[in-house]
Structure formats: C-alpha cells, structure tokens
Amino acid sequence: MTAELTPAQLIEKHRPTLDQALDAIRSRAYWSPHPEHPKAYGEGGSLSAADGQAAFDALRGARFELDQPGSDGWTATELSPYGLELGIEYPHADVDALLPAMRTGMAAWREAGPEARAAVCLEILARISARTHEFAHAVMHTSGQAFMMAFQAGGPHAQDRGMEAVAYAYEEQTRTPRTADWSKPQGKRDPLELRKEFTAVPRGISLLVGCNTFPTWNGYPGLFASLATGNAVLVKPHPRAVLPLALTVRIAREVLAEAGFDANLVALAAEREGEGIAKVLAQRPEVRIIDYTGSTAFGDWLESHAPQAQVFTEKAGVNTVVIDSTDDYKGMLSNLAFSLSLYSGQMCTTPQNLLIPRDGITTDAGRKTYDEVVTDLAAAVDGLLGDDARANALLGAIVNPQVKERVEAAAGLGEVALASRTITNPDFPGATVRTPVIVKLDGAKPDAEAAYLTEHFGPVSFAVAVDSAADGVDLLRRTVRDRGAMTVGAYTTSPEVESLVEEACLEECAQLSLNLTGGVYVNQTAAFSDFHGSGGNPSANAALCDGAFVASRFRTVEVRKPV
C-alpha cells in the first residue's frame, strides 16, 4: 500500500499541537485548539455553516457506505428527537467476519510506534474538526441537544477530550524508553551487559459502546485512547445516535488508509432494532477493552461479565448541590437555573438534589428561608426560560419517551415548586420540549429517600430540606457513597462548611465545584484541565482523562539480549 500521507509528514504537521496538549495536561491551564464559535469555521478547508447543513442534508434518506468487510445487510434505527426524518441506513456487521479483519492491520499499527499513532489520531481529529458544522447537525438530531450545544459539546469540546486522550496515551507509552543499555557491575569481573528493547503493544480489539446523549463527547476519549495505544477500535453506537460515530469511523478509516495503515483498524458495528449486540461483543475473546457510557445496570453487568477486557464505565449518579450560604444570591440562583435547564437536565453532570437547610440560608440579600430559596430558584428558572426562543435554544429536545415519563411522574413525588411546562419548537414541531420540574422533599422523612436517592435522568430536581449544612453534608456523603455522583456543587461563605464539604468529597471521591455564580457551570468540565468524574464512586469507574484511563490499554513487551 502506498501512503498518500506518510507518518513522518503527519508527525511534522501535528507534533506542535501534541506538545501543546502535553503541556496543558501537565499545567492544567486553559487550552484548546478547537474554536467554540460557529463563525470560526468556513475557511482553511473547514465547512461553513451552509456547507455543514448541506453535507448533513445529503446524508439523510440514503445509505451510509463504509466499505468495511463482513457486512450482511443494512440497518436504520435512528429517530431524531426533533422529529426530523433521518432515514439513514448503515451497514450491519457480521462480527465473525469483521473481528478477524480488524486484527489484520494491528502489527503494522503497533510497529508504527506511539508518535506516528498520535499523529494519525490528531489528523483524524483535525478532519473531524473541519466538519464541525456537519457533526453539529448529526449530534443535534440524535441527542436532541439544541444546535449551539450540539455544535460546542459535540464538536470542539468532544475533539478536545479526544485529543486529551491522545496526549495521555502518548505520554504513557513513552515513559519507558524504546531501548536501554543495562550494565551491572560485578566487582573485579566484567559487568553484565544487556541491550533491552521496549515496545508498547496493544491489548487487542477495543469496543466502544456509545451513548444516546453525547455520542462524540463521551465516545472520543475511549476511542482515541485505545487507537493511540495501538488497538483496533470497534464502535458500537447507541441505536438512536449512530450518525455522529459513523461519520467519525468513516473519517478515521480514510485517514488510516491514506497514511498507509489498514482502514479496518476502526470499524462500525451498527445494530438492528432490539438486537442487543453490545452484550455479545463484550464477551468476545478478541475484545480486550470496553468503553461504556450509559445505565448503571448495564455498566455493572459489563464490569463483572467481561473479565477478559479492561472495562471503563460511566454510569448513573445522583448529583448533589449543598446550599449553605452565599455572598451572591442572584448569581447563585441564575447559575443554578442555567445548570438545571441546559439540555433539559439530560447531562450526566446535571445537579439533581439541592440540599437546603430547613431553617434557611444566609445571603448578601439577607436571610432566606428554605421556601424562599426554592421559590426564588423556581423564578430564576422561569425567568431564564420565559422567552420560548431562548428556552428552545437552551433546552433542546427530550431525548426519549422515558425522560418525558420521568418529568411527568416527578410531580407525584412531592410538592411541586416549579411545574414543568411544554414548549413548542417552531422549527421542529415534532420535538418534545419540557422545562425543568422542581419538587420539594423533606430529607428527614424516610419515605422521601426512595425519590431523592434514585437518579431521575432528565429535567427533574429535588429541593431537599435538611436539618443543617452539616446534615446536608452527611446526606451528600451517603449519596455519593451509595449512589455515586459525577458532580458535586456547594455554596457557602463559611470556611467550616467549605471544609466539611471538601472533606466529604475527598473521602467519597467526588469532583467539587464551589460557589459558581458566573459563566462556569457545575455540569461543564474543560478538557486538559478538569477531570470528568473521579472513577472512585459508583457513578463511574474511570475519569476523563488521567493516567489510569490509558495505562492499561497497552502493555510493554521487553526483548533483552547480551550486548
């Protein structure tokens, strides 16, 4: 095979970016090579807004050709949460033919070494980045995210997380030198001398089990971490969110082939309706790594039923905010209102339980009772979403009927402080749009526990009355320990309460955001700086991204011989 792009050319092109990424993960200062603003695209080879829209439209109602081996028909399982007809058919894989084909190119991919693999991965990301406008529509019409969020979270932020994984993978593989000369003194005799060669070798085939809500953002870290460490990657998208990952696979295959590697190092396993192929794939002996985002039930199943594989999971959790006191009451309310509303609360990081002392809190606007805080927060959400156009742009669409059912059922769990409203999306009349519901619960009543100690994924929050801030911290601890949490927030002006919350998060292993009142939200993390999840509580067994996320995706083989 003649390479159109040599690995050396790709290294020359991408090494400066890789070095910046390596600096960023060490300093954890702000950095991103991927612009967030839609207007930044359209020049230098990237698709403009109009071109991205046209590219997306051209995909609809057609077969998505991938030219991968072992296809035995076509499958179409997507339904846009906006009601848009997608009608895209994907090749359905015969895994008995596909898996062996994926192994064919692994030796050459391993031989290429960590730097060439990183450069190929960065080229894939660069081409994805150039098509961010196209991806934005693909993410929007599979996840139900509003356009701007689909653009940013599904585009540059996802690409950042992918690049972060590449940087970690590169660093981890190069901690051991390629060769070493070893000379052990033997007193008066000649020293013992060996020449040692160290090679990072892959585990095997890595399986990515994608999710419906963040197909690229949650998918890229595992995909790129595994590819950069020499593994082949089989992408099994969520049946309702195939397109963003199918586009990704197609681009990856193009780049691999152009660089002289086997395109089958990355392949798609789109499934038929109700096929449940993830379970089958997860137990194949060729599959040695699994990345998964989704329900706790299936994540727990994977963790205990695929012993041949390294399993990285992100599951459900009960995210909690402790509200003790604030010197910016308005800022706190508007910050929380935004966090609860963004993408209709359908983020794994959206707060669910707001723990508020029943005797109220101290603020810069005076003492506020529990009822006042809840009422003011409800008003803040109402204000934020008062204009339908703005509400649609923030809420997006409800991703599936189960979320809608949970919103409707929430009203029956306690006193409703803020009722969920239905909003019409004039551009997409078929979209199901709901504003958040806030329900009051008493933390001291045992029968309320079943509600607030369960994840209600979607725009459902509980204002839980607690006896005191300290009592709230106890509940926070119990919640994180028993149910897990991707995020914890706290508002306090008291150093004592701050210490209590911090100690709880350190001991129960949860990521904490303190006193956010401006433009940073508890549910958002920035690649290269923030860890997404801790990997140390039941909501996830891994964090994005750290050494542990990449270190076990490869092994180091040593060959030693006398000099």
Added chain:
Amino acid sequence: MTAELTPAQLIEKHRPTLDQALDAIRSRAYWSPHPEHPKAYGEGGSLSAADGQAAFDALRGARFELDQPGSDGWTATELSPYGLELGIEYPHADVDALLPAMRTGMAAWREAGPEARAAVCLEILARISARTHEFAHAVMHTSGQAFMMAFQAGGPHAQDRGMEAVAYAYEEQTRTPRTADWSKPQGKRDPLELRKEFTAVPRGISLLVGCNTFPTWNGYPGLFASLATGNAVLVKPHPRAVLPLALTVRIAREVLAEAGFDANLVALAAEREGEGIAKVLAQRPEVRIIDYTGSTAFGDWLESHAPQAQVFTEKAGVNTVVIDSTDDYKGMLSNLAFSLSLYSGQMCTTPQNLLIPRDGITTDAGRKTYDEVVTDLAAAVDGLLGDDARANALLGAIVNPQVKERVEAAAGLGEVALASRTITNPDFPGATVRTPVIVKLDGAKPDAEAAYLTEHFGPVSFAVAVDSAADGVDLLRRTVRDRGAMTVGAYTTSPEVESLVEEACLEECAQLSLNLTGGVYVNQTAAFSDFHGSGGNPSANAALCDGAFVASRFRTVEVRKPV
C-alpha cells in the same frame, strides 16, 4: 501525637534516593541502592551476619507482638522447609475491629501528600534493608530458598521492587499539579477564571495476599504502591510464610508512628490453619485494592469475585524456551542448567518447556541432534549439581509436599532424560532437596499436550521435540495465549527465527530473553529496568512495575472555585 521524625526530615533524607529511582525508571539503566553482598552489611546501623542470625533466633518459639487493634488470639502455621522448628505465634485479627481501625488514619495520610508518603515508604525500606540478614533467615525458613538466594531475592531485590513501586506511585500522583489557575478568554468580556486544587485520594484498604515462595519480592510492589498512594494496607501472608511479612508490617508500623501517622495504616491478618480468610477479606466493601500472587484458580476467582476492588494478580504460566541454534553451545547449556536448578525451579519465571527441533540444531560445536542437546543439557545440570554443597546452595529446599509429588510424578509422563536425585543437606537433615527432572516429550503427539501445556511448578522440565523452529514458535504462541508465560527464552543465530520469536512475543505479550549464555538468567529480572510479567497474557494481569500498576490505586479529586 508528636512525631519523632517529621515528614520534612524524612523528605530531606530520602529525596535524593527517590530522584535516583525516578531517573532509573525513566532510563531503565542499571541502578540499585541495596547492596547484594552479605558482607556489605554490619556497619552504619545495619545488622551483621551474626546479629541477623541472632535476631532471627530470638524470634523463634515466641509470640510475635504487633500491638494492633482487634486481635482475638494467636496463630502459628509455619513449617520451615528445612525442618527447623519455628514456633512463632502471630496475633490473629478480628477483621470487624481491625478494618475500621485501619481507616482512622487515612485522612491524615492522604493530607500528607505524595512526597511525604514516598519518604515514609523509603524510610520503611531503609529499616528493612538494615535488617537484611535477619530477613534472609526469615525468607529462607519459610520459602525454602537457599541462604544466598533468600538474602538477595528476599532482601535487596525485593527492596528494589518496593522502591520501584514507590517511584512509580510518586510520579503518577505528581503528573497533575497540586493547584492550577485556569483562565478562559471570552472575547471582549472578562475571561472566566477558576482556581483548581487537585488531590490524590486513596481507594480505601488495600489487601496483600502473600505467597509462599517469594513473600517479600512478590509482596513489596503491591504493598508499597498502595501505601505510597495513600491507602491503608492489610497484609494477609501465606500461612507458611508469615514471618517475612510480619517483620515488614512491624517495621512499617514503627516508622508510621514515629513520623506522626497512625500505625494501623499497615496491619497483619495472619490466619488460622485452613481458615481461608483471603476470600472473606477480598469481598469486604472496605477492601478496594487486592494484590495477589499464587494459583491461577484463586487468581481468576479474585478477578471475577471482587468487583469492588482493583485486582492485580500473578498466577501460573508455562514458561518456554525455543532452542533453534547458538554460537555458544556450552554457554547456552550452562545458562539453562542454572535456570532450571535455581531454587529447585520453584520460581514463577523458571523455564518449563524447552522446544527443540527433532532434526537437531546448529551450534558452534557442530550440528547437534535433539537427543544430543537433551543429553548435553542433562549433563550440564548434573555437572552443576555434582557437588552436594554447591547443589544445596543452589537448590534450596522443596517448599511443600505437592512440589515433591510433582517431581516424582514427572517421571511417568515420558522418557526421563535426567532423573531427579535426592540430596541430603547436612545442616538441615529435615530439608527435602531434589535435583531437576527433565522429561522428553514429542510435540507432535496429542497425548503429550496435557503434560506440557500444564504448569508443573517445581524442578520439572520438558524437552519437547518440535518439527522446526517455526513449529516451535507456533507452539510458543499457543502456549502463551492459552496458558500464559511469565518468561520466554530463545536461542538462535538466525535473524529470521529471531524475528519470528520476537513477533510471537509482541503479539502474545510475553517478555523475551534472547541468547542468554552468561551471568544473566531468563528467570531473573532487575527492578528499575526489567518488567516482571507483561500483564497481557494469562499468567498475570499486571506487570512489575509500570504506570498501570499504580495509576488506579488512587483517584484525583478536584475542587474548583472562582478566583
């Protein structure tokens, strides 16, 4: 508590050594701070040979006091393979009292940070090192290793592996800075600014399940990796090899207390005869990390029955040497003879299957038939062990009756090329000493497979006739894939065969030693330079020592707040 040694003092004392260890794991050049020669000890506070012997003798026939909470009686389960009466009683732990007590000091240990923890670990190792002569007797009379091997492998080499783990742990925890200032530009508006604090937090209690043959060498990496990453460590020794780890625990507790930390961060769980306490401990929710060396059956059980824990295992494998050709026939034979004899083949790294082409091999001494190679190897072993004193010094003692039974049964598996002999140890008439047995098997006969594809732990080797070197490499691949291997060796002067073997080891993930004919043996690895095991084949799920061995023993918790 007043610290007799402040963490700052310990850091000042040990930081230069830590830096050297960090350099060594990066360069993988030869380095060790622990002298191998017994005569290097006895000055500067370390025990001389006589003092070490006296210290060991003083332990015999007495209670081993540990002053740890939750003890409910005493237990004595050791039997020296040399027949020496030990009679040492250890406190038996009530784990329901001990486990909670072990958690008490964890917050302070976490707060101390990675550098102080590393310094405390190095102080523990330094005190162990000073008592190497005492440990040598303890290892000898529990494992059955001959004195010199017990001294070196149980002393400096084990201490090296422990220090290597400390270095990896320190490096991994400090890849993320303690704090970071994050400032994200917002066009014309003020940037978003956050102050972030990152803390390495422990998983919980780490369980070390020790082994009979290398209590310190195989135990120290997990013990020190977990302690250095902030966890408490519960040491559950093999019931026949308690003393080396009990001494270790006692020293660790002393150092922790002197440095102002809770001694209960390290504790001993000696069990009663037949109690099988490892299973119970492994499933306790407090136990979040497990290190294990031993049988495949229990290792596999741990990997799938302790989902709450990170499980690191070293299990059984079938180590293989491919013999194709050599330009130093004599060197090859003597090197292999030593490898088969050392500690009666009771190393997880001892070769078992020697794959030899049935039409012979090319050597500097002319063409040698399969039969000649086997006969010459048998003669080399005989020559090496011809003198009883030398044989005893090399073989040590058979560790348990099962090994003796396997040696005796081996003669029934095929044509015996070298029969095992019984040797008397004049110093310890109770010792069971056996020379290696070498059995000829035909690799083409399916009924021989059951023998050579099973691990026969002990001084049992098979000279397996194969059709060609390529056929041997195929068998090597199959062996590693299905049974695992801690080590692979090969002798060849052919670049083609060398490539075949290398490719097999890279693809099946096994550590390869090529053409060893001098003073380095396939069954020995050096800390800071060689990886012990690969973690990528069925013989072990982890390697000593790499990033993956430490990275998941802690998690990073982030606290972020507006500037």
